[in-house]
Amino acid sequence: MADFLLELRCEEIPARMQAGARAELEKLFRRELDAAGVSAGDVTIWSTPRRLALIARGLPLATEAVSEEAKGPPEGAPDAAIDGFCKKAGVSRDQLELRDVKGRMTYFAVVNIPGRPMAEVLAAATPAIIRDFSWPKSMRWGVASISTDSLRWVRPLSGIVALLNGEVIDVEVGGIASARETMGHRFHSSGGISIASADDYAAKLRAAHVIVDHEERQNLIRERAAKVAADAGLRLVADEGLVVENAGLTEWPVPLLGRFDETFLDVPPEVIQLTARVNQKYFVCEGTDGKLANAFVCTANIDPVDPAVVVDGNRKVLAARLSDARFFWEQDQKTPLAVHAEKLSRITFHEKLGTVADKVERVAKLARWLCEEGIVAGDPALAEQAARLCKADLVTEMVGEFPELQGLMGGYYAAKEGLPVEVAEAIRDHYKPVGQGDEVPTAPVTVAVSLADKLDTLRSFFKIDEKPTGSKDPFALRRAALGTIRLITDNGLRMGVAEGDLLDFFADRLKVQQREAGVRHDLIDAVFALGQETGNVEDDLVRLLARVHALQAFVTTEDGTNLLAGYKRAANILKKEGWDSTSRLPGLDPGPRSLAVEEEAGSRLGGREDESLVLSYTPEPAEKALIDALDTAAPLAAQAVEAERFADAMAALATLRVPIDRFFEEVTVNAQEADKRQARLALLARFRDAVHRVADFSRIEG
């Protein structure tokens, strides 16, 4: 068994690329070994800014010898065929064997491939790994770059260590030859460090101020940063992204706590945290009161001679950044949001949809309308005011510097201006919900503006036929639809959300969203399908989901499963008999918008279609039982649907289960007498219709 160490050194690898590079190194290493017929087994991958390292343990010393056989043409075949076979198999003619195959002598080529020493496999694998390595961005460098064919790497490659059981595997890539020497920390170590084998690699590097294991550096940063904060009586604001980034920027991380001028705390805490994190990669801290403290934690890559010097340098940089932020904060407040908003007429929203000011105008009208119609219980004037100001912060200095603060800054500026608190909150939160875990606004004015903004975006882009396709969704319409769905369902807003293509788009998004909540997509289809024939499709998402939930509860019961089976049987018979529901059951309109009309139509239908009420023969008991059950259940279900008591509607349907089962058991639909047959088909149609009013059961799987 053998252990292999591979280290690829280069100039500083961007922190954000290191995790991907580790995965790539492992993937290519396994690929190469698989190709040689060796299972790579246990592989450890480490990274620092200046190196990628791989240790594979328990490799065989050689690959296994393999014998490959190929069957060729029969004896006596034309020479051309035999020669062709030899060429393909890579053997000479005199190496062929003749064997009896079902009484016919046939040529066979037997190729014995001896096992290859592992050193040879790795000597071939290493250059292949380096040449095939895929980086998000790579470059050429140095003398060799006079040709564009020169080696590419993320930054100039500077060294290769390749040791198999302590022996150097000789390779050369891009003018760099492998060796057992590596380099330690850029400043704390000088000269080469000789590595004996995979076993002493990490320890030798540690002695040279390099912690090669990225996870160890991450743990160290997480713990020490928290500790320096705690030592100062503060609590570190955890930020896992920063932990990983700082571990990707250091080989010897040393978290240090510094303080900044307290007066900067006038600037909103989100701004300070963002400035510290994005520009400087510093952690921030909270005091015991939970408020942002005037402290930061930076992560140095050295054990400094005097930590105070490093901290003071970092403090000055942060102070300059915070001065800029404070300048923007103060500068932006000199202009009221309403005046900032005027500049939106200079920003194009989309070439076919006008400026951001045009969009704001549409959103303001829609937000007002949502309140006036009572769909959202907010003050129409406040909703309009908030909508008119909601995008104004896009032209402020602060949002220009930190786009991720859009909304938040507008909220702060509105509050500073003394605008009503509902307006400030609506401006602040109108982009929400953004991600899946993001909270959904509930304040009515906020809901109105947020909903109006998203609906306008969706309607506008659908109008100009800019719909998402496949993985392309440049205007984030899927996110807008999902946000709309959550706003509507979480707040119980009763409205028609859309029509046509856009409603279909909502239906798709709803299915995706509800799948995670365990709601079956076929049940959503079963409810959306209602009224499709008449164009009166369910567009009220709250009612739709209530119906779907009741339906799901029902179809998973024994009654539900059996009723579904009965429905399918009835539907199949009707289909087979050419019983067209639209021609036979005129005026049936299960669309929820016109439930009252629907019910009238239903009773008219019952009265007109005599065959269902007045029979020319004496019905069999099971037939009579179904008629009676339908007479009771159908109006009950219809009334329950109208009143949106969907569980009651399901309960009414459940009463049909025993009669329909019995009907199928005891009654022959296909009776010889035409009048009986017609009457029984009509009865089944009535049953199907009653069920259909609750949901289109033909769409339900199972």
Next chain:
Amino acid sequence: MSAAPLFTPPARDPARSFQDMILTLHDFWSAQGCVILQPYDMRMGAGTFHTATTLRALGPEPWNAAFVQPCRRPTDGRYGENPNRLQHYYQYQVILKPSPSDIQELYLQSLAAIGIDPLAHDIRFVEDDWESPTLGAWGLGWEVWCDGMEVTQFTYFQQMGGFDCKPVAGELTYGLERLAMYIQGADNVYDLAFTSAGVTYGDVFLENERQMSKWNFEVAETGALFDLFAKAEAECRNALGAGVPIAAYEQAIEASHVFNLLQARGVISVQERASYMGRVRDLARSSCEAYAEKMRPEWQAKYPGWNLV
């Protein structure tokens, strides 16, 4: 009568003198075989616009140069009231083609030469890729941090003027005022010691910043600027037509700066902005392309087998 005494240069004091810091960098890069150039005598936004960087990055010939380039960023003017921001400041540029394998070590040695001890200060190479659509150029590299402050842009040019760099040049751009503030421990740029004999940066530049900020933002005659832009554009085309692409490139630089002045005067709308930038880009790229095409026969004669594309 005695003979005039021989002049002995005094020891440099980069930690207490801005000009000594610059002279130390000159000494250092001169010792590495660089041509020490004087600044380009035109207004430009960055040292990268110097022909010693842009045009010399093209072609196969080795080229090593270092120079100070004054940079003008009209919109960064703060009337001398901001401790960090200036509409006129200095960059120190080093261009090394092909990029030597020890370029990072050389750079760190140059920092040590001006007084930055890497065990006392935290030096970091943080990813920062560079792209200039105007020049049709891009490269990969880092911003170099010293105790969290960006003191240098370090770039391996991959393309210039739309052509692959063959070979690749390494470019170092030191922000001289920032470095000096750091080394001298000054919180305000105007407090920097320009010399070790008591002259400050403010003595040299404060009044200049006040007047030039006012001119950039408030005074410059915009009609004349629009006119200048059009004339530079026309002259660039004229030079291109006459087969003198270096002269054309100068006019592209001129147009670029005039555009920056128009921006500072706030007379270019958002829609117009993109169009002006496109015009500047077109001039700069056409000039680079024409230069490369003009030099191509000479380069190919010297480097058989080398091709522009």
